[in-house]
Amino acid sequence: MQQRFCTCGHQLWVLYSSIERKFRTLFFAGTCFSGKRVDICPCCGAPLDINRLN
Numbered sequence: 783m784q785q786r787f788c789t790c791g792h793q794l795w796v797l798y799s800s801i802e803r804k805f806r807t808l809f810f811a812g813t814c815f816s817g818k819r820v821d822i823c824p825c826c827g828a829p830l831d832i833n834r835l836n
């Protein structure tokens with residue numbers, strides 16, 4: 783997992799998963815191993831895109 787930050791500064795964790803040569807990016811809020819999977823930033827509500835995260 784990689785630690786990243788939303789444009790608002792909220793900490794997120796990113797996991798890259800590959801299934802049958804297709805890559806998928808999964809985002810988690812919270813701590814590294816106990817976080818909840820999210821599709822939007824829990825702080826500002828912005829849709830999560832790996833290219834927009836710091």
